[in-house]
Amino acid sequence: MKKVLIITYYWPPAGGPGVQRWLKFVKYLPDFDIQPIVYVPENPTYPIVDEGLLEEIPEKAIILKRKITEPYQLASVFSKKNTKGISSGIIPNRKKQTFLQKALLWVRGNIFIPDARFLWVDPSVKFLKKYIRENGIDTIITSGPPHSLHLIGLKLKEELSVQWFADFRDPWTTIGYHSALKLSSYAEKRHRYLEKKVLTSADAVIVTSKTTKEEFQAITSKPIEVITNGYDIEKVEKHPLDEKFTLAHIGSFLSDRNPKIVWESLQELISENKQFAGSFQLKLIGKVSQEVLDSITAHHLEAHCVNLGYVSHKEAIEHQRKSQVLLLVEIDSAETKSIIPGKVFEYMVSERPIIAIGPKDSDFAEIITATNTGAFFTYTDKEKLKEVLLSYFESYLKKDLKVYAVGLQQYSRKNLTAKLAGFIAHS
Structure with missing residues (x-):
C-alpha cells in the first residue's frame, strides 16, 4: 500500500467547511490502496x-500531531472576539472598523506572511524530514489555506526527493479578503513571490475550480487538476419538511456576502402578498456578521428571522433536508468567480431547491444549472429573483416543491477520491 503524507491545519474537532475536504479524502483513500498519514497541529486555534x-x-x-505556536493565541488576550472573527474570515466592514480591528488586520497581512501559522513551518520540516526518511514516504500533499502549510511542502521538496502536491481549497492572492488585509507594497510582493514559488516548485497542483486553474496556469506550467469538493452519504434521521416556507442559509454569512437583493425581494413580497407574509421564515444557521443582521433589521425582516447560530455538521445536514428552500451566497466580485462553496454539494443532494446569488460567470452557477438543483442570480437580478421565490412559494402551497437533480454522482466523495488517487498515481 502506497503511503501518502497529508499536511493540513483543519482537522476534527475543527468545524466548518475547511475540515470536510481532507477528512473525506482520508476516509476513502485506503479503498484505492493508499495509506493516508495525516499531520495536524496538536494545539490549534479553531474559530469553529x-x-x-x-x-x-x-x-x-x-x-x-505536533504543537504549534500561533500569534492568534497571544492576540486573543487583547480581543478574543475580534481575533476569532478575523481568523474565521469574518472581516468587519471597512467603514465601521475600530482602530483595534484595523490594527489586527494590518498585522495579519503584513507581519503574519503568508498567515498566522507561519511559525509552524520550520519545526514541522525538522520533524517531518525524520519521519519521512524512517517510514519510506515518497509522496506528500499540503492543503491550504492556511498557505503556510505549502511552505512546509516547499522546504521538504527542496531537502528530500519526494513527490509534492499542493492542494488549494481556496486561491491565495486572489481570494476575496486578501485586499482587506491593508498590505504594504513589500507584503504584497512577498505574498505573490511565495505563491509563485509554491506553484512552480510543486510537482503538481490541485484546485477546486476551473477559474482557479486558469489563474494558476498564468503563473506555472506544472500540471493542475481540478478536484472539487463534494458530498458524502450522510446517515441522519429523516425529518418532515418545515411547516413554514423557510429560506435557510447554512454556513458563515460574511459582511461582504450581504445580499441586499434578497432582503429587498423578501421585503417586497411580504408587503405585496399577505399569504407569503404569514408563511415565510428566514433561517440563519452558522456564524453571521453584524452587518448582515443589521441589513435584515433595516428591511423589517427580523420578525420573520430565526438565527440558530453555529450547529454541528449533523444538525446542519438535517436543516438542509427539511428547509423548504436553501440560500447560497458568494461575494459580488470578480475575484470570487472561482469560489465554489463547499456546502453547494451538500445542498445539491438535499433535494431542496437552491437560490444562489453571486457574481456573473461564477463557477458554481454552472454546476447548479447543469445539475438542475436550483436557480442562479447575479446581484442585479431582483425581478427574476422575486419571480422564482414566488413560484417556489406557490409550489410550496401545493405541497409540490421539489427538485429533480441530474448528474450528481460525479461529485460523490468516493468518486472524487478515485480521481485524486488516479492523479497521484499518474503524476
Missing part, C-alpha cells in the same frame, strides 16, 4: 469546533 466530527476519523488513518 464540532466535536461530532471526531467520530468520522477513519481507523485506518495514521494521525501525527
Whole structure:
C-alpha cells in the first residue's frame, strides 16, 4: 500500500467547511490502496469546533500531531472576539472598523506572511524530514489555506526527493479578503513571490475550480487538476419538511456576502402578498456578521428571522433536508468567480431547491444549472429573483416543491477520491 503524507491545519474537532475536504479524502483513500498519514497541529486555534466530527476519523488513518505556536493565541488576550472573527474570515466592514480591528488586520497581512501559522513551518520540516526518511514516504500533499502549510511542502521538496502536491481549497492572492488585509507594497510582493514559488516548485497542483486553474496556469506550467469538493452519504434521521416556507442559509454569512437583493425581494413580497407574509421564515444557521443582521433589521425582516447560530455538521445536514428552500451566497466580485462553496454539494443532494446569488460567470452557477438543483442570480437580478421565490412559494402551497437533480454522482466523495488517487498515481 502506497503511503501518502497529508499536511493540513483543519482537522476534527475543527468545524466548518475547511475540515470536510481532507477528512473525506482520508476516509476513502485506503479503498484505492493508499495509506493516508495525516499531520495536524496538536494545539490549534479553531474559530469553529464540532466535536461530532471526531467520530468520522477513519481507523485506518495514521494521525501525527505536533504543537504549534500561533500569534492568534497571544492576540486573543487583547480581543478574543475580534481575533476569532478575523481568523474565521469574518472581516468587519471597512467603514465601521475600530482602530483595534484595523490594527489586527494590518498585522495579519503584513507581519503574519503568508498567515498566522507561519511559525509552524520550520519545526514541522525538522520533524517531518525524520519521519519521512524512517517510514519510506515518497509522496506528500499540503492543503491550504492556511498557505503556510505549502511552505512546509516547499522546504521538504527542496531537502528530500519526494513527490509534492499542493492542494488549494481556496486561491491565495486572489481570494476575496486578501485586499482587506491593508498590505504594504513589500507584503504584497512577498505574498505573490511565495505563491509563485509554491506553484512552480510543486510537482503538481490541485484546485477546486476551473477559474482557479486558469489563474494558476498564468503563473506555472506544472500540471493542475481540478478536484472539487463534494458530498458524502450522510446517515441522519429523516425529518418532515418545515411547516413554514423557510429560506435557510447554512454556513458563515460574511459582511461582504450581504445580499441586499434578497432582503429587498423578501421585503417586497411580504408587503405585496399577505399569504407569503404569514408563511415565510428566514433561517440563519452558522456564524453571521453584524452587518448582515443589521441589513435584515433595516428591511423589517427580523420578525420573520430565526438565527440558530453555529450547529454541528449533523444538525446542519438535517436543516438542509427539511428547509423548504436553501440560500447560497458568494461575494459580488470578480475575484470570487472561482469560489465554489463547499456546502453547494451538500445542498445539491438535499433535494431542496437552491437560490444562489453571486457574481456573473461564477463557477458554481454552472454546476447548479447543469445539475438542475436550483436557480442562479447575479446581484442585479431582483425581478427574476422575486419571480422564482414566488413560484417556489406557490409550489410550496401545493405541497409540490421539489427538485429533480441530474448528474450528481460525479461529485460523490468516493468518486472524487478515485480521481485524486488516479492523479497521484499518474503524476
